[in-house]
Amino acid sequence: MGLRDRFNKLTGGTRFVVDLASTDLAILVETKVIFICTPIVAILPTVNQLIPFLNPNTILTDVGSVKAPVVDAIAPLWTNFVGGHPMAGNSDSGIEAAQTDLFVSKPYVLTPIASTPLAAVAIVEKIVKRLRAKIYQCHPQDHDRAVSWISHLPVMISGSLIAACQSEDNREVLKLAQNLASSGFRDTSRVGGGNPELGLMMARYNRDELLRSLQHYRHNLDRIVDLIEQKNWVELEQQLQSNHAARSHFVRE
Amino acid sequence: MGLRDRFNKLTGGTRFVVDLASTDLAILVETKVIFICTPIVAILPTVNQLIPFLNPNTILTDVGSVKAPVVDAIAPLWTNFVGGHPMAGNSDSGIEAAQTDLFVSKPYVLTPIASTPLAAVAIVEKIVKRLRAKIYQCHPQDHDRAVSWISHLPVMISGSLIAACQSEDNREVLKLAQNLASSGFRDTSRVGGGNPELGLMMARYNRDELLRSLQHYRHNLDRIVDLIEQKNWVELEQQLQSNHAARSHFVRE
Numbered sequence: 001m002g003l004r005d006r007f008n009k010l011t012g013g014t015r016f017v018v019d020l021a022s023t024d025l026a027i028l029v030e031t032k033v034i035f036i037c038t039p040i041v042a043i044l045p046t047v048n049q050l051i052p053f054l055n056p057n058t059i060l061t062d063v064g065s066v067k068a069p070v071v072d073a074i075a076p077l078w079t080n081f082v083g084g085h086p087m088a089g090n091s092d093s094g095i096e097a098a099q100t101d102l103f104v105s106k107p108y109v110l111t112p113i114a115s116t117p118l119a120a121v122a123i124v125e126k127i128v129k130r131l132r133a134k135i136y137q138c139h140p141q142d143h144d145r146a147v148s149w150i151s152h153l154p155v156m157i158s159g160s161l162i163a164a165c166q167s168e169d170n171r172e173v174l175k176l177a178q179n180l181a182s183s184g185f186r187d188t189s190r191v192g193g194g195n196p197e198l199g200l201m202m203a204r205y206n207r208d209e210l211l212r213s214l215q216h217y218r219h220n221l222d223r224i225v226d227l228i229e230q231k232n233w234v235e236l237e238q239q240l241q242s243n244h245a246a247r248s249h250f251v252r253e
Numbered sequence: 254m255g256l257r258d259r260f261n262k263l264t265g266g267t268r269f270v271v272d273l274a275s276t277d278l279a280i281l282v283e284t285k286v287i288f289i290c291t292p293i294v295a296i297l298p299t300v301n302q303l304i305p306f307l308n309p310n311t312i313l314t315d316v317g318s319v320k321a322p323v324v325d326a327i328a329p330l331w332t333n334f335v336g337g338h339p340m341a342g343n344s345d346s347g348i349e350a351a352q353t354d355l356f357v358s359k360p361y362v363l364t365p366i367a368s369t370p371l372a373a374v375a376i377v378e379k380i381v382k383r384l385r386a387k388i389y390q391c392h393p394q395d396h397d398r399a400v401s402w403i404s405h406l407p408v409m410i411s412g413s414l415i416a417a418c419q420s421e422d423n424r425e426v427l428k429l430a431q432n433l434a435s436s437g438f439r440d441t442s443r444v445g446g447g448n449p450e451l452g453l454m455m456a457r458y459n460r461d462e463l464l465r466s467l468q469h470y471r472h473n474l475d476r477i478v479d480l481i482e483q484k485n486w487v488e489l490e491q492q493l494q495s496n497h498a499a500r501s502h503f504v505r506e
Contacts, residue, residue, distance in 0.1 A: 220416040246415050
């Protein structure tokens with residue numbers, strides 16, 4: 001591949017999505033806002049690499065899916081930092097996967113802290129609004145607790161379903177279960193059978209909140225087991241009805 | 254509604270799906286095969302009601318989603334009984350919900366026991382084949398254990414996810430979680446937020462197998478919690494990879 005081809009591949013080429021590209025970080029001195037779109041593990045090293053080249057007015061923001069450890073690490077290094085988490089996307093990547101309306105009506109969480117300049121938050125918000133995303137603002141810890149409930153906990157309980165089914169030691173029953181599995185199993189096991197690297201990242205970076213939600217989850221599961229053991233069908237039905245009603249607060253179908 | 258309208262509503266009227274309808278059970282004396290399509294709780298009372306009117310050659314079969322308690326109850330009363338479980342359908346009901354191809358390529362489990370006449374099994378199989386369903390034959394207990402893994406256990410673990418999320422006592426975090434929930438939460442919570450009566454039926458009629466699969470599940474979940482507590486990322490990643498690989502044996506996407 002020639003230099004021009006490599007440049008086009010990296011930058012989107014004739015799509016005109018890049019005005020200026022370089023490996024020389026000195027070009028960043030004029031930049032107003034920088035979006036750091038690396039995996040969480042690379043955010044801090046990236047910021048450390050950029051800092052010597054930045055104008056102090058430059059605003060940094062990131063797109064990491066866990067916020068407290070990122071904000072705790074970056075805020076002391078760069079005042080004009082606004083933690084962010086756009087909750088959209090799919091498993092595709094690269095310029096070919098670009099979608100104009102990817103963020104429309106999707107949540108985009110910003111997690112400023114007491115020391116974050118309001119002007120920096122306002123500028124990031126202005127950009128996010130143009131994507132037509134739904135903006136939420138909260139403390140980094142509140143973000144991490146909320147995504148543990150609705151994203152990281154589901155991965156662990158869904159994965160444990162697959163592991164438990166695979167543990168069936170009667171080979172005929174296991175084969176039958178694999179043959180009979182349909183939409184209920186497919187949906188309940190989907191996130192648990194997803195990208196192992198993402199699951200690991202959730203556990204590493206959101207460990208405390210994930211452990212907390214797992215403890216609550218076990219408590220709720222133990223209660224269900226107790227009700228079934230005690231044949232307490234009245235309370236079991238009440239719990240199932242309560243689950244049915246509560247789901248509509250999370251899922252708009 | 255006049256008598257003709259009521260008859261049409263009950264029988265499908267001008268759809269020509271009914272040749273003869275009556276509330277007089279004496280018409281059953283000529284019947285070769287009877288499909289009992291009631292909720293599980295009504296199967297035994299229905300069979301007891303029909304027996305005085307049946308020719309001994311008549312084959313009975315049912316469509317209950319738990320098999321051992323049904324077969325244990327009916328086989329001693331009627332030799333020509335073949336337990337069955339067609340695994341297709343949706344939440345609609347009544348003649349308006351009828352679909353010609355409902356059973357095509359869907360599992361249809363038959364659970365004959367040692368005393369079931371082979372001729373009776375062959376006749377039910379012949380009818381099921383015309384529906385183009387995938388026929389499986391197994392012991393009633395093996396059926397109940399397999400469906401506990403892939404259908405009844407998922408309902409309980411998925412419901413516990415909803416209950417655990419609702420237990421968040423910080424109202425702002427709960428509201429945020431409800432706002433941020435997307436496809437991962439939607440899929441993982443779907444069967445747990447479903448029809449409470451169905452969930453209760455699974456627990457009542459498949460209690461022993463469901464409790465067994467719940468114990469295995471708790472064991473697997475506890476292992477995940479331990480790995481995260483110990484920061485054993487190597488083994489956690491192996492487990493997530495193993496879940497990812499195992500899912501393909503259950504789900505053909």
